Amino acid sequence: MNEIVTRLLESRRLVVPPGDREAVDAHWARMRALRATVDESLLADSEIALTYDPACAPDE
Amino acid sequence: MSDLAARSVDELSGLIEAGQVSPVEVTRAVLDNIGRHNDTLRAYIEVYRDDAMAAARDAEAEIASGRYRGRLHGVPMGVKDNLYFADRVTTMGSKIHAGFVSGTNATVVDRLSDAGAVFLGKLNMHEYALGGTTDNPFHGTCRNPWDLSMSPGGSSGGSGAALASNMAVAALGTDTSGSIRMPAALCGTVGLKPTYGRVSRFGCFPEAWTLDHVGPMTRTVKDAAIVLDAISGYDARDPSSLDRPPTRTAGRLPTTLDGVVIGIDEGFFLADVDDEVERCVREALDALRGRGATVRSVSVPGLDSCEWALATIDICEASTVHDANLRDRPEDFGDGVRLLLECGQLPSAVEYLQAQQIRGHLGSTMQRVFGAVDVLVGPTTPTRTPRIGQTTATVNGREVDASRSLWRLVGPASLLGLPCLSVPCGTAGGLPVGLQVIGPTLGEQQVLDVGHVLELDQPMGSLRATAYLEGLPVAD
Numbered sequence: 001m002n003e004i005v006t007r008l009l010e011s012r013r014l015v016v017p018p019g020d021r022e023a024v025d026a027h028w029a030r031m032r033a034l035r036a037t038v039d040e041s042l043l044a045d046s047e048i049a050l051t052y053d054p055a056c057a058p059d060e
Numbered sequence: 061m062s063d064l065a066a067r068s069v070d071e072l073s074g075l076i077e078a079g080q081v082s083p084v085e086v087t088r089a090v091l092d093n094i095g096r097h098n099d100t101l102r103a104y105i106e107v108y109r110d111d112a113m114a115a116a117r118d119a120e121a122e123i124a125s126g127r128y129r130g131r132l133h134g135v136p137m138g139v140k141d142n143l144y145f146a147d148r149v150t151t152m153g154s155k156i157h158a159g160f161v162s163g164t165n166a167t168v169v170d171r172l173s174d175a176g177a178v179f180l181g182k183l184n185m186h187e188y189a190l191g192g193t194t195d196n197p198f199h200g201t202c203r204n205p206w207d208l209s210m211s212p213g214g215s216s217g218g219s220g221a222a223l224a225s226n227m228a229v230a231a232l233g234t235d236t237s238g239s240i241r242m243p244a245a246l247c248g249t250v251g252l253k254p255t256y257g258r259v260s261r262f263g264c265f266p267e268a269w270t271l272d273h274v275g276p277m278t279r280t281v282k283d284a285a286i287v288l289d290a291i292s293g294y295d296a297r298d299p300s301s302l303d304r305p306p307t308r309t310a311g312r313l314p315t316t317l318d319g320v321v322i323g324i325d326e327g328f329f330l331a332d333v334d335d336e337v338e339r340c341v342r343e344a345l346d347a348l349r350g351r352g353a354t355v356r357s358v359s360v361p362g363l364d365s366c367e368w369a370l371a372t373i374d375i376c377e378a379s380t381v382h383d384a385n386l387r388d389r390p391e392d393f394g395d396g397v398r399l400l401l402e403c404g405q406l407p408s409a410v411e412y413l414q415a416q417q418i419r420g421h422l423g424s425t426m427q428r429v430f431g432a433v434d435v436l437v438g439p440t441t442p443t444r445t446p447r448i449g450q451t452t453a454t455v456n457g458r459e460v461d462a463s464r465s466l467w468r469l470v471g472p473a474s475l476l477g478l479p480c481l482s483v484p485c486g487t488a489g490g491l492p493v494g495l496q497v498i499g500p501t502l503g504e505q506q507v508l509d510v511g512h513v514l515e516l517d518q519p520m521g522s523l524r525a526t527a528y529l530e531g532l533p534v535a536d
Binding site: 014026031038039041052 | 116361362364367368369372386389392398399402403405406407411414417418421423447464479
């Protein structure tokens with residue numbers, strides 16, 4: 001089983017039956033691939049300025 | 061009068077009100093079909109045969125005494141088995157809830173009851189609505205009446221199959237990630253996912269609470285409007301309910317679309333779509349142009365990001381709903397659903413919130429798009445109908461992952477809570493194809509208008525699923 005998936009499931013204290021592990025791995029890989037296609041500009045919160053912009057920093 | 065079970069709500073209501081047809085005759089005709097086909101199709105989990113006949117007799121007496129309640133009075137309907145009926149078992153299509161009895165009705169059940177509908181029973185579904193097939197390990201595999209080897213879609217597959225085989229005149233489904241629209245498309249019926257909050261979810265077992273909707277499934281668009289008008293409106297018992305009065309759409313459906321602007325983002329909605337499905341959609345667009353609509357190409361930036369955002373939110377919320385049972389009795393879930401719930405434990409809080417950020421941004425983008433067009437359209441599903449038991453479907457002969465493909469195009473309206481109708485627009489390989497019509501928030505009238513006008517052109521011709529069923533032996 002993928003190392004990250006194993007660690008995540010352990011941290012959630014969830015026991016996955018051996019028969020499910022390959023499919024959970026495949027799902028994880030599919031979700032990673034999908035995540036890689038996400039338009040990152042959509043992740044910037046539109047309500048709260050989360051990103052530090054040095055151009056906007058006050059003069060010291 | 062012949063073929064009563066095949067009539068629409070709109071047709072039957074006129075006949076019932078005029079006293080030309082009795083609710084008892086209609087209910088008996090529909091129950092006869094259930095007797096003929098349900099062993100094969102597995103559309104119903106439970107049939108309320110005696111209670112349905114009693115309710116039909118009550119409706120008959122009430123109407124005869126001059127107390128006609130409206131267009132659903134005496135009309136036999138099926139309800140998906142994740143909507144609660146007081147003092148009756150509601151299974152959610154599961155083993156875990158096989159004995160669950162609610163003390164109250166779902167609000168939608170109360171509203172249909174007030175409207176005088178006759179309840180036929182509870183319709184089969186994918187276990188806990190967590191899947192797109194209605195291959196139910198506990199209540200039987202629901203089959204597509206157009207071809208028994210094919211999937212009816214899901215999770216409201218029982219509703220779609222019952223309508224296509226005249227085992228209900230109208231039905232209710234639920235839709236979190238396409239569960240009304242996909243079976244409507246695959247079964248050649250109509251399905252409407254209303255705006256999020258337009259129809260109460262009180263008494264509907266949750267799948268993913270920021271995405272769940274209850275809506276009508278019918279054989280015609282006008283019938284969907286009639287059912288929506290009966291079940292919509294504010295409900296204080298549902299915290300997400302919108303403070304709006306019930307809709308009044310059925311009496312306002314037009315016959316032309318003069319002045320209506322229909323947008324299509326071909327880069328998203330026609331990418332990786334089967335050629336025959338695309339042909340049906342383009343023919344539907346031609347028909348809509350012929351009825352006065354303007355069709356315009358649009359681009360909606362960010363739609364490709366919907367799939368990840370929707371999948372993340374859906375599985376995280378579903379895993380939260382089922383967390384205790386997943387830990388305490390995982391063996392009591394079907395294999396596919398248990399797997400999905402295990403996967404829902406993997407995303408981080410950051411990923412869930414990023415998915416919600418995408419939702420917020422896309423919602424704003426979509427609002428701008430609806431400043432320029434009245435509705436957006438595309439195919440409901442991009443593939444040929446998947447075969448029962450197969451995890452793949454085909455696009456131009458190429459095998460693709462069935463569930464991912466089926467969910468891709470229904471995703472944006474799910475994620476953004478927008479009203480969305482699936483209406484039949486032709487056939488591919490002899491099986492139905494659905495056109496999806498998406499409207500702005502609270503734009504149910506616009507999507508129903510477009511669907512209704514398309515229906516006037518009869519894109520399905522005289523084809524009916526029951527032509528296939530007529531050759532089947534009678535079960536009892």
